[in-house]
């Protein structure tokens with residue numbers, strides 16, 4: 001039952017960002033011609049009545065249709081250009097008609113198969129992407145590390161051992177890559193999530209409640225541009241800057257240290273002391289002082305590092321699209337500066353979070369060599385208050401994208417700027433909920449705070465491998 005209650009929470013969370021394409025259908029009284037072609041990662045059950053209804057909000061019927069068209073398959077997941085090791089096993093056959101494989105591990109950094117002992121499929125990738133794939137597994141199948149790895153969560157983990165489920169997972173990676181290569185020109189349209197959706201054994205038969213009940217449409221990662229209605233990009237950003245305190249006030253905020261507590265998801269208790277250090281030239285570091293050691297995410301304007309105590313790699317540098325994500329996070333510490341991050345912003349169709357309508361804007365970076373899409377970032381602004389409610393950014397792995405989601409609430413003015421006093425940070429391996437007591441603004445912060453974390457703060461790292 002525990003698993004089910006967890007799944008339910010997940011479904012509800014997913015629903016809050018669900019595409020709300022339907023009420024317009026119901027109200028229009030006509031039977032719309034819903035195109036059969038769906039973007040790969042959108043569920044759109046065919047309703048007998050032709051209605052796709054999700055409670056809460058309405059997206060005009062024209063928007064729904066435009067969304068269906070705009071979110072065509074090719075736009076969602078292009079084929080990678082000569083990506084190394086995309087196939088399972090050492091087979092690494094590049095996608096048809098592509099250039100020779102490109103190494104995605106920067107010079108001087110070690111690849112997954114150099115760092116770990118028993119890598120047969122996920123070879124030649126940066127360590128941060130490798131650990132991200134493990135997170136994609138856990139979220140796609142609702143598993144813990146220990147469900148595939150002998151002794152994970154104990155003081156004596158044997159990560160390199162091959163228990164049966166881990167072997168199955170390895171075979172699945174190869175299977176998924178073959179499906180994509182043989183059927184979809186190497187585009188990553190099938191991922192672990194495509195089939196598993198949080199279950200060990202993917203469901204086989206459509207439940208009729210699903211077919212005839214309320215639809216939950218999960219938006220695609222790459223959102224289409226809205227073709228009518230809604231605010232313009234200029235309006236979204238200028239409304240936001242106005243709401244947050246005005247350009248003059250935000251320009252005066254050059255740095256801050258936010259002090260508070262962070263509660264690890266699922267944990268009971270008062271939480272751990274936590275801080276955010278941020279400078280408005282692209283530097284940010286978040287630190288949670290856990291009993292076992294400090295959890296640190298640091299970005300010094302050029303390079304990002306993660307430190308996670310008790311893990312097999314207690315520290316590592318970010319070298320994949322997660323590194324672009326760290327740069328994005330650093331600018332998002334001063335969100336009014338984010339506009340120059342992307343050159344291809346688009347305003348998409350409205351979505352709803354916890355019943356509130358959101359204006360949604362998205363951009364993405366050009367792909368890194370050998371990849372199909374660059375890092376994607378999506379911002380959700382409350383349509384009424386115009387404050388930033390959420391952002392989600394996506395990084396690539398060989399088995400699917402890693403979402404990182406930051407939610408803001410409880411805004412209060414600090415030096416004339418509305419700053420969030422609640423902040424939640426979630427990605428595939430962790431979610432932490434922060435409550436801030438105070439912001440110290442425009443204070444000097446020593447450069448070292450943003451650099452590679454001091455390994456001494458990572459707790460006991462005996463037998464582990466800082467990268």
Ligand code: HEC
Nearest residue numbers: 116117118119120121122134137143145148159160169170
């Ligand atoms: C669904 C099963 C599954 C889950 C869940 C899973 N892993 Fe893995 N893990 C694998 C597979 C498969 C490999 C081997 C990949 C290969 O051969 O290329 C692996 C390899 C590893 C390795 C490399 C071990 C070595 O030295 O060879 C580490 C470290 C690791 N996983 C950590 C984790 C962590 C941490 C978690 C939880 C966040 C996790 N894994 C969750 C399947 C899983």
Ligand code: HEC
Nearest residue numbers: 137165168169172173176190191192194195200201202399
């Ligand atoms: C095309 C659909 C599909 C995709 C994509 C897929 N799987 Fe599976 N997977 C299945 C099915 C079906 C089963 C159950 C097979 C059975 O019952 O014998 C399964 C079973 C498994 C199991 C064994 C579960 C258990 O009961 O112990 C693991 C582990 C697993 N998959 C991991 C993965 C991983 C990791 C990925 C992504 C790399 C993935 N799967 C992608 C269809 C899929």
